[in-house]
Amino acid sequence: MRALALYGTIGSLIVTALATAPAGGTTRAPAAPPAPASHRIGFGRCAAVEHLPSSVECGELTVPLDYARPDGKKIQLTVSRVRATAPAERQGALIFNPGGPGASSMEFPLYGGLPRWSKLARAYDLVGYAPRGVGRSAPLSCQDPKEFMKAPTDSRMHPDAAFKRTKVAEAKAYARGCARRAGADLPFYNSINNARDLDMLRAALGEKKLTFMGASYGTYFGAVYATLFPGHVRRMVFDSVVNPDPRQIWYRNNLDQNLAFERRWGDWLRWAAKHDDHYHLGKTPQAVQQSYDKATAQLRRQPLNGKIGPGQLQSAYLKTGYNDAFWPMRAEALSGYLNGNPKALIAQALPQERTAQAEENTNAVYTAVECNDASWPRSFKTWDRDNSRMARVAPFETWDNAWMNLPCAFWPTRSQSATEGLDDVLRAAGQDVDQELADAAGHAADTELDGALRDQQGPLDIHTEPGALPPVLLLAAKRDAATPYPGAVELQRRFPGSSLVTENGAGTHGIAFGENACVNAYAEAYLLRGKVPAHKVYCSPRAEPVPGQALTRGQHMRPGK
Secondary structure: OOHHHHHHOOOHHHHHHHHHHOOOEOOOOOOOOOOOOOOOOOOOOOOHHHHHOOOOOEEEEEEOOOOOOOOEEEEEEEEEEEEOOHHHHHHHHEEOEEEEEOOOOHHHHHHHHHHHHHHHHHHHHEEEEEEOOOOOOOOOOOOOOHHHHHHHHHHHHHHHHHOOOOOOOOHHHHHHHHHHHHHHHHOOOOOOHHHHHHHHHHOOOOOOOEEEEEEEEEHHOOOOOOOOOOEEEEEHHHHHHHHOOOOOOOOOHHHHHHHHHHHHHHHHHHHHHHHHHHOOOOHHHHHHHHHHHHHHHHHHHHHHHOOOHHHHHHHHHHHHHHHHHHHHHHHHHHHHHHHHOOHHHHHHHOHHHHHHHHHHHHHHHHHHHHHHHOOOOOOOHHHHHHHHHHHHOOOOOOHHHHHHHHHHHHHHHHHHHHHHHHHHHHOOOOOHHHHHHHHHHHHHHHHHHHHHOOOOOOOEOOOOOOOOOOOEEEEOOOOOOOOOOHHHHHHHHHHOEEEEEOOOOOOOOOOOOOOOHHHHHHHHHHHHHHHOOOOEEEEEOOOOOOOOOOOOOOHHHHOOO
């Protein structure tokens, strides 16, 4: 990925096509992308802002903003590492990405202190990093963080026309904010470039082959990597797998999530009803739903602490779909609130001003990557039709999911982003802007060619030929909501020789080295010894949580959307 200056003109055109946010069809990978030039990372003390202990060392990886212009603008990605604790057993570096898009793994080296990770910590340098746009890695922002975190907000499972008009206006403003703040750089925050950055990181760590574990969205750009660089792969774990079918990226995948979250929400409702003697929320799932609806209505009339409305309630309870370890605490909070004790709900749902900048940044990266990766319906009529139909059978998350992604309907074209970049430079009157103007103009000049390529390109056609990729390991929970199970089946079909470990009857998102010993054994055997199970193997579900059960430190370290 690094030595793109060696591509020549034809190679640069190929990379430009891959780095562009395309409109339709699929993009096929070049036959043999060359390896990047190795520029080793200088590790040292971590910046105080990372809040990491002295046992963790940090450095920076320099990559091109645009791989089609390797001599152009550079950006720096922050990287963290803890060396293998048993040097004689060291197998190399294990890089982890927790998903998002927009999540950082800078804390990943700390996982080695957890018992379930101790054997891996002996054999591997545990390496985390903030992908482009995230944290201090050329950070993206689309909105003032205080505005982004403004509360209380409303959430409606069946919104009326006035509510929809408000949300459309907000989405348009958000997309304009992304273009205005990022300018000509905006199109280069995408999954293809995330994969190329990953190969730059592999080379900068001195690793001839990549050992990688990606969760959630990390499985998607990990799959992009494996398609582009199959010969660079040593071992890869795909935990909670995104459906990589180009037709699914990303609009259809988000629609599929809604059905899966409805199923998981039903799991929580049934669990809370089962423990009605403890929570008193209702003896049936329908009765528990009525308790939740009652809380929503009360918060709409009178927000809790002036900050917790239906939107904050929905965000908090969405986590029941990601990890069933949240089930007891959410049931306790709902029960307490409805019975006059809101303390637990305040603790779990109150927006935190101290996290506003990080949360806005995460959302900006999520939006940019998903909007840049593929085409989205440009008419709200399409969104309204599809989500209205979906909400009839899956009301819990459908419309909130739609609002989160709706800026993609109004996403700026590449030329519009370039124009914003030029305008930003020109607004900086009285400053020395010659170089900035030249860079922005260069981006603008590229748009004519890229515009032609957009009409013919689309999300990468994820696949490898038999024998091209070493055996990789896929992990999936059968009832996962964020990455529905068919995605894992689809990726296995596209990667011949891969193995799929399924946790039956469970729905926690991110299952490696969690609460299921069977799943952990397969993952550990693969990463430590390269041992792959049969084509498909199955594990019994983890034990259900019990009332009063608290989250463990390891359960806090789970991936999310």
